[in-house]
Amino acid sequence: MIKTPAQGILPYQQITKLITAGAVSAAVPIEDRQIQPASFDLRLGKKAYRLISSFLPELSPISSRLDVMDFYQSDLVMYEVDLSRGAILEKGHVYLVPLLESLALPRNIRARANPKSTTGRLDVFTRIVTDLNAGFDEIRSGYSGPLFLEIVPRSFAIKVKTGQSLNQIRFVRGQAGSTDATVQALHRQEPLLYHNQPQRKPLSAKELRTDRGLFLRIDLRGEDRHGATVIGYRAKKNSHVIDLSKIGYYAAQDFWEPLYRHRQDSLLLEPEEFYILASKERISVPPDYAAEMVAYEAACGELRTHYAGFFDPGFGYGLDGEIAGTQVVLEVRPHDVPFLIHDGQTFFKVMYDRMIDVPQRLYGVGLGSSYQRQGLTLSKHFKV
Template identity: 85%
Template sequence: MAAAPAQGILPYQQITRLIAGGSITAPVAIEDRQIQPASLDLRLGKKAYRLISSFLPELSPISSRLDVMDFYHSDLVMYEMDLSGGAILEKGHVYLVPLLESLQLPKTLRARANPKSTTGRLDVFTRIVTDLNTGFDEIRAGYHGPLFLEVVPRSFAIKVKTGQSLNQIRFIRGEATAPDAALERLHRQEPLLYHNAPKRKAVSAKEFRTDHGLFLRIDLKGEERTGNAVIGYRAKKNSHVIDLSKVGYYAAADFWEPLYRHRQDSLLLEPEEFYILASKERICVPPDYAAEMVAYEAACGELRTHYAGFFDPGFGYGADGEIAGTQVVLEVRPHDVPFLIHDGQTFFKVIYDRMLDVPSRLYGVGLGSSYQRQALTLSKHFKI
């Protein structure tokens, strides 16, 4: 058996050790359900602060900016809200929520955060803010301090409550990202990409394209191969509040407009509209890797192709090691100008990170994972 790599993403069992050793703490005990194969779900705290605007956190500790005793002299906070019984976050407004979890990382570990898949599919923009840091979602090695979550609902007002999770965090030692040559070698041994339809065959070596990550394409044909095929969804502009505690509860038609295959297999994306689309390929994430979506070229236009981005080890694998492959669902929002896209167009890429060890739990195997067998799928709150 090959030795475990010295650099990589911490798996489930090592995250549990971080918690036991006091590197991750919370006033309310961390629950086992929060610990995923390669990540930890972070929970909303007891309060949310309605902000005037977003801000850069580098100048001072975050807590020093949250003085709401004198609204007239606060440069950032409008008011605070109690989340313990549930509260509504209005769309288009900026909120800052202190999370229950805090970190005392060793100097050998850094961390990176992303919205959960469900959060992204609801068009809820989130990012982690830490004390005296110039950026978002990247947590420096050895960080000791609290975690704050900036939350901006974009398409829907949402009802949230203390203890719910909108984002997740990974812990990283050293340089984890696998180079292109390693991905190509891995694909030859154990395919990472499959065609979605009509025949789910492994993508050939010639079609397997890499450049600091693995390229994937957009599917604007759908599986039915008819003019009635649904190839995406667009969020409606006016709708009711979505309570995040209600699963399989809301009628999709009240919140989403289905998009059907166009005869030219193209789609015109309107500025500041929100779309749910899917990849043309199906991906697999082997048990000793994790993966993350990235925009493949920021200079290609004012177009955001995803909000969420983590794929845990085992994503796209069935139970008992069966390789199934799973489509990637994309949360797409164009900015400023209309954007025309075509079926099969390169749309985003995925980077693969090495795990420090194979997780003792894999995605989709006994975890109640929501999206293991997904195709074009809305968040788990909707029934179609």
């Protein structure tokens, strides 16, 4: 009998047990589609509150700030929006949505939230808020109570509806993180990074860079599309509403400006513009590990390199188990000053976390995963 680690990320089968035990419950039945190999999709509730500003409920329960008889007397809420039949959330506005799910976590289980990949690629800024908490997205061990999602559409107005999922959470017992030595050993056993071009060979041990995480670089050479080399996309400032229920529906050119390769393999990022770019390496996540993108501070200006960041076990694996790796798509927004980047520049890093057990389901295998074989890819709402 193979012993499983006592600490780590809970896999699909243990998330299912949490639901059965009532640690995760919902106002309407939980759907099987919500349970991913190492994460759980959260669903929007029936209403949204348009807020004056973001806030943290460190001193009082969130409901006490929302349950007011007259919103004109509230220091936080402007008005209420009904999501049951779908509603438009305007860009640049702050909304708070009570989620359908609530938690009653065991004392040894905590959780961490992240936007789903599609959410990040639409430049929708989201984060989980819980009662009496001084931070976002981190849910303390033993937490019992409701979940709320703060939503700020940045580039596009979006139409959302009750039951849709914009965020996901992972459940963690103990310490799940891996040391750089562990990551290096993993790469020797089964490569974690591959060159994207031309033959997708694994990176050598000398090429692998670690420092409290695995570093990856930016690709500004791109790929040829209809005689032109596209290296990324920039969101247009004025466009129509994106209905999140419409898949493969919108023409990309109505919302995005393609960016083409520069002769110096560089790109000037403008402040507060939103870009979709891709990694130079292809990444794979072994079945007994999960991974997460984390912020990389270059100490030369503030540059947000991603909104979404979970990689489930099996990410970068083929249908037959072959490993080729998958490019990482980056959601990039520079702040304050223009920022010049070059092809091959270190741009972000990935942390590998140990699973408590291998999930009964792996990413991409029979799950209809949208981005398993992605290159430079917009969200699934746009026509291919």
